[in-house]
Amino acid sequence: MTDNPSGTGGGIAYADHRQLYIGGTFTDPAGDEAIEVVSPHTEQPIGRVPHASREDVDRAVHAARESFDSGVWAQRPLAERIETVTRIKDAFAVRSEEIAKVISAQNGTPYTSAVMVQSLAAMMVWDTAVKIAADFRHEERRAGVLGPLLVRREPVGVVAAVVPWNVPQFTAAAKLAPALLAGCSAILKVSPETPLDAYLLAEIADEAGLPPGVLSILPADREVSEYLVGHPGVDKVSFTGSVAAGKRVMEVASRNLTRVTLELGGKSAAVILPDADLEAAVAGITPFAWMINGQACVAQTRILAPRSRYDEIAERFKAAADGLRVGDPLDPATEVGPLVAERQRQRCLDYIALGQEEGAKVLAGGGRPESMPTGWYVEPTLFGDVDNAMRIAREEIFGPVICLLPYEDEEEAVRIANDSDYGLSGSVWTADTEHGIDIARRVRTGTYSVNTFSLDMLGPFGGYKNSGIGREFGPEGYAEYLEHKMIHLPAEA
Numbered sequence: 001m002t003d004n005p006s007g008t009g010g011g012i013a014y015a016d017h018r019q020l021y022i023g024g025t026f027t028d029p030a031g032d033e034a035i036e037v038v039s040p041h042t043e044q045p046i047g048r049v050p051h052a053s054r055e056d057v058d059r060a061v062h063a064a065r066e067s068f069d070s071g072v073w074a075q076r077p078l079a080e081r082i083e084t085v086t087r088i089k090d091a092f093a094v095r096s097e098e099i100a101k102v103i104s105a106q107n108g109t110p111y112t113s114a115v116m117v118q119s120l121a122a123m124m125v126w127d128t129a130v131k132i133a134a135d136f137r138h139e140e141r142r143a144g145v146l147g148p149l150l151v152r153r154e155p156v157g158v159v160a161a162v163v164p165w166n167v168p169q170f171t172a173a174a175k176l177a178p179a180l181l182a183g184c185s186a187i188l189k190v191s192p193e194t195p196l197d198a199y200l201l202a203e204i205a206d207e208a209g210l211p212p213g214v215l216s217i218l219p220a221d222r223e224v225s226e227y228l229v230g231h232p233g234v235d236k237v238s239f240t241g242s243v244a245a246g247k248r249v250m251e252v253a254s255r256n257l258t259r260v261t262l263e264l265g266g267k268s269a270a271v272i273l274p275d276a277d278l279e280a281a282v283a284g285i286t287p288f289a290w291m292i293n294g295q296a297c298v299a300q301t302r303i304l305a306p307r308s309r310y311d312e313i314a315e316r317f318k319a320a321a322d323g324l325r326v327g328d329p330l331d332p333a334t335e336v337g338p339l340v341a342e343r344q345r346q347r348c349l350d351y352i353a354l355g356q357e358e359g360a361k362v363l364a365g366g367g368r369p370e371s372m373p374t375g376w377y378v379e380p381t382l383f384g385d386v387d388n389a390m391r392i393a394r395e396e397i398f399g400p401v402i403c404l405l406p407y408e409d410e411e412e413a414v415r416i417a418n419d420s421d422y423g424l425s426g427s428v429w430t431a432d433t434e435h436g437i438d439i440a441r442r443v444r445t446g447t448y449s450v451n452t453f454s455l456d457m458l459g460p461f462g463g464y465k466n467s468g469i470g471r472e473f474g475p476e477g478y479a480e481y482l483e484h485k486m487i488h489l490p491a492e493a
Contacts, residue, residue, distance in 0.1 A: 011041075011101070011104075011105055011328070011330035012046060012101060012102060012105045014045070014046060014047055015037075015046070015047035015048075015049075015196050015199070016047065016048055017047070017048065017049040017050065017195075017196075017199055018050065019050065020050050020052055020056055020216075020217070020218060020219075021198075021199070021202035021205075021206075021215075021216060021217040022056065022059050022060050022063060022216045022218075023059070023060065023063030023064070023067070023212055023213040023214075023215075023216055024063075024205075024206065024210055024211070024212045024213060024214060024215060024216075025212070026202070026206075029050035029051075029052065029053065029056055030053045030055035030056050030059070031050075031051070031053040031055070031056075033050070033051040033053070034048050034049065034050055034051055035048060035049050035050070035051045035192045035195060035219055036048050037049070037106060037192075037193070037194075037195060037196055038341075039105055039106075040106075040107065040108040040329075040337070040338035040339060040340055040341065040375060040376045041105075041108065041328055041329055041330075041337065041338050041374075041375045042374060042375065043342075043374055043375060043376070046105055046106070046196070047195075047196050049195045049196070049199070049219050050219070051192075051219065051220060051221070051224075052189075052218035052219060052220040052224055053220075053224065054224060054227050056218060056220075056224075057187075057218065057220075057224060057227055057228045057231060058231075059216075060187045060216035060218060061158065061187065061228075061231050061233040061234060062233070063185075063212070063213040063216060064158040064185035064186065064187055064213060064214070064216065064233070065158055065185070065233045066213050067185045067211060067212065067213025067214050068155070068157055068158055068184065068185040068213075072211045072212075072213070072214075073180075073183060073185060073210070073211050073214045074155050074183035074184070074185075075183070076183070076211075078133065078134075078138070078181075081133075081180065081181055081183065082130050082133060082134060082181065084180075084208050084209055084210060085126060085129070085130055085177060085180055085181055085208075086126075086130055087207070087208040087209065088126055088204055088205060088208045089123055089126035089127050089130065091204040091207065091208065092119060092120075092122055092123035092126060092169075092204065093120075093123050095119075095200065095204070096115060096119040096120050096123065097115060097119070098200065099118065099119035099122070099169060099197055099200055100114040100115040100118050100119040101114075101330065102196050102197045102200065103118040103119070103168060103169065103194065103197050104118070104329045104330055104337070105196075105329070105330065106165070106193060106194040106196055106197065106340075107165050107166060107168075107193060107194050107292075107295070107340045108293055108295075108329045108337035108338040108339060108340060108376070109292050109293070109329060109337060110293075110329050110331075110334040110335055110336065110337050111329055111330050111331070111332060111334070112332050112333075112334070112335075113287075113291070113292075113335075114329075117167065117170065117291070117292065118167060118168075118169060118170065119169060121167075121170050122169040122170045122172070122173040123173075124457055125170060125173035125174055125177055125457050125473070126173050126177045128457040128458055128473070129173075129177035129178050129181055129457075129478065130177075130181065131458070132178070132181075132458070132474065132475055132477075132478050133178070133181040133182070133478060135475075136153075136475055136478060136479075137153075138152065138153045138482075139151070139152050139153070144488070146488070147488060147489060147490065147491050148488075148489040148490075148491070149486055149487065149488060149489065150486075150487040150489055151484065151485070151486055151487075152484070152485040152487065153479070153482040153483070153484055153485075154183075154482060154483050154485055155182045155183035155184045155481065155482060155483070156182070156184060156235050156236045156259060156481050156482060156483050157184060157185075157235030157236060158184065158185050158186070158187070158233060158234050158235050158236070159175070159179045159184045159185070159186040159187070159234070159235070159236045159237075159238060159481065160186075160187050160189065160228050160229060160231070160234045160236070160237045160238070161175035161176055161179065161186055161187065161188045161189065161238050162189045162225055162228070162229065162237065162238070162239045162240070162241070162249070163175065163188065163189070163190060163191065163240055164191055164240050164241050165191035165192075165193035165194040165340055166292055166295045166296060166297075166340070166398075167292070167296070168190060168191065168194045168197055168198070169197055169201065171240045171263075172188055172190070172198075172201065174240075174263075174461075174472045174473065174477070175188075175238040175240075175472070176188060176215070178472075178477055178478040178480070178481050179236075179238070179481045180210075180214070180215070181478070182478065182481040182482055184235075184236070184481055185213060185214045185215070186214070186215055186216075187215075187216045187217075187218060187228060187234075188201075188215070188216070188217045188218070189218050189219075189220060189224075189225050189228055190217060190218070190219050190220075191219075192219060192220070192221055193340050193341060194340075195219035198217050198219060199217075201217065202217050222245075226248070226252055229249050229252045229253050229258075230252040230253065230255060230256065231256075232256050234253075234256075234258055235258065235259065236258065236259045236260070236261075236480075236481065237249060237253050237258055237259070237260045237261070238260075238261040238472075238480070239260065239261070239262050239263070240262075240263040240264075240297075241264065242264065242265055242396075243264045243265050243396075243421075243466045246262040246264045246468065249262065250262065250469075259480075260469060260470070261462075261468075261469065261470035261471075261472065261480050262468040262469045262470065263297070263461075263462060263463070263467075263468045263470075263472060264297070264422075264424075264463060264466060264467050264468040265297050265396040265398075265422055265424070265466065265467060266297045266298055266299070266301075266396065266422045266423075266424030266425055266463065266467055267301055267302060267393070267394065267395070267396055267420050267421075267422045268298060268299065268300050268301060268302065268422070268424055268425035268426045268427075268445065269300070269302040269303075269304050269416065269417040269420070269426050269443070270285045270289070270300040270302070270303050270304065270426065270427045270428075270429065271304045271413050271414075271417055271426070271427070271428045271429065271439060271443075272285075272303065272304060272305050272306065272309075272313060272428075272429045273306065273410070273413075273428065273429060273430040273431075273435075273436075273439075274306040274308055274309060275430055275431040275432065276429040276430050276431060277429075277431065278309070278312065278313060278316055279316075280429070280451070281429040282313075282316045282317060282320055284427075284429065284451070284452060284453060285300050285303060285317075285427070285429070285453070286317070286320045286321075286324075287453075288300050288427075288453040289301065289303065289402045290321075290324060290335075290336055290380050290400050290402070293336050293337050293338065293339055293378075293399070293400050294339075294348075294380075294397070294398065294399040294400035294401060294402075295339065295340065295344075295398050295399065297396075297424055297425075297467075298424055298425040298447065298455065299425075300402075300425070300426070300427060300453065301396075301397070301401070301402055301403060302386075302388075302393060302402075302403050302405055302416075302417075302420075303317065303402060303403065303404050303405065304405050304406075304407055304413050304416055304417060305404055305405070305406055305407070306406075306407060306408075306413075307406045307407065307408055310404075310406045313404070314363060314382075314384050314404055317363070317364075317382055317402070317404060318363045318364045318382055321363075321364035321365060321380045321381070321382045321402070322364050322365075322380075324336050324380045326369050326371070326372060326377060326379065326380070327371075327372065336380050336400055337377075338372075338375040338376040338377045339376045339377070339378060339399055340376070341376060342376050344376065344398065344399065345368075345376040345377070345378055345399075347397070347398070347399070348378045348397060348398075348399030348400070348401060349367070349368070349378060351391075351392055351395075351397045351399070351401060352366055352367070352378075352381055352401060354391055354392060355383050355386075355390065355391075355392040355401075355403075358387075358390040358391065358392065359385070359387075359390070360383040360384065360385055360386045360387075360390060360392060360403070361383065361384045361385045362381065362382070362383060362384075363382045363383065363384040363404070364379075364380065364381060364382040365378070365379030365380050365381030365382065365400070365401075366379060366381050367379055378399055378400055378401075379400070380400045380402075381400055381401045381402065382402050382404060383401065383402065383403045383404060384404045385404075385406070386403040386404060386405045387405070388405055388416050388419055390403075393405065394420065394421065396422070410439075414439065414442050414443060417443045417445075418442075418443060418444050420465075421465055421466045422445075422463065422464075422465060422466055422467045423444050423445040423446060423463050423464030423465040423466075423467050424445060424446055424447065424462075424463040424464075424467035424468070425445060425446070425447045425448070425449075425455075426443050426445045426447070426448050426449075427448065427449040427450070427451075427452070427453050428440060428443075428448070428449075428450055428451075429451055430450075430451065433450055433451060436450035436451060437450055444464045444465070445463070445464055445467075446460070446461065446462045446463045446464055446467065446468075446471075447461055447462075456473075457473045457474070458473070458474055459473060459474045460472075460473060460474045460476035460477060461473045461474070461477070462477075
């Protein structure tokens with residue numbers, strides 16, 4: 001593993017990695033195929049890493065299988081596993097700015113927000129997972145119908161964790177932290193767009209003292225990912241990504257009856273009630289509508305406005321969109337950076353054209369910013385007069401495109417919020433918090449906020465409908481990495 005400081009791109013030194021992290025050791029890959037990492041801002045290479053092959057997957061699964069079956073980690077006392085994972089968390093805190101910068105350079109997240117949403121948020125996931133594991137009841141006695149019972153929760157085994165490019169360390173922590181604390185061994189499959197930060201994680205894990213075989217990190221494309229997901233040596237797959245990819249993961253994993261957790265897409269609705277403080281609502285929604293340049297599954301991409309206040313709300317959100325500063329993601333003043341890849345920019349522009357064809361009105365943005373001739377940029381875009389039947393209101397665009405939908409009354413607002421194939425996130429904005437809670441109870445989505453937007457790692461996160469299966473975070477997410485065993489005891493026990 002070497003870095004070559006002679007070349008630069010995207011504000012970081014060119015990183016030339018020649019080895020893979022397999023079973024806790026930096027080792028030469030089986031093949032010679034490489035992944036070139038390109039800056040979405042400069043469109044120039046910023047690094048390269050080996051492309052993991054099927055042979056590398058076999059090596060990683062073998063190492064994980066051997067380490068798990070030997071009990072070198074799974075049978076280690078929980079307190080010792082907590083000590084090791086705590087060292088990982090502490091290292092994240094120390095290297096948070098470095099991690100944020102590398103991720104920003106790869107996927108375009110504005111650096112100022114990347115420090116929080118890309119690195120410190122990952123550190124918080126590791127930290128809260130420790131608290132949850134420490135308080136979790138791994139074993140309990142029950143009075144059964146036929147006699148006393150001992151109920152145990154045991155590690156599920158070898159975990160394949162497949163993470164996306166938009167929040168690579170946050171999603172990696174969401175999977176690895178509970179898996180490792182539970183006693184599992186893991187293979188982290190990282191996206192070809194954002195493999196460089198994975199090497200920082202490998203260094204952190206290596207220094208933390210994980211036993212040999214417990215963790216491997218493989219950058220690879222979809223074909224190799226599918227091979228990993230379908231590997232008979234894998235006991236559990238945890239995947240974050242698109243609905244289409246999630247369905248394929250579930251199909252492939254089902255051949256071995258491998259357990260799956262799927263955290264998929266969203267088309268979340270922010271409902272503004274007629275009594276809402278508009279200044280507070282617009283200020284609260286805007287950062288989470290265009291967060292990570294619109295490349296966030298929990299983004300509030302549908303804004304539901306009462307028709308009685310529609311014009312005022314439209315004007316305020318137009319001003320908010322026009323006021324967002326677009327630019328170099330590593331400039332601390334930037335609020336919206338480039339999309340991760342050229343294909344993503346084109347997808348976004350195609351949806352903007354489609355929205356206009358469907359009859360929606362562009363209130364802000366709608367194209368490529370003239371000030372950024374280089375880079376995969378799209379202006380923060382706001383559509384007005386959107387009908388929920390339009391494709392721009394129903395399909396996940398994954399770019400800085402927001403839809404403003406009018407509604408007549410509260411019943412229609414709830415109906416529109418629920419009229420979606422997704423159910424991941426959402427929010428409601430009102431002067432009456434208790435009434436907001438009533439709305440929250442009626443919207444079928446896995447995470448909801450009243451007069452705010454939040455994602456708390458001590459509670460369960462996941463989706464209804466096409467937004468996924470299972471939960472991450474909280475004791476519910478920790479339990480996804482455990483099997484339940486019932487032991488019958490003699491009556492005198």
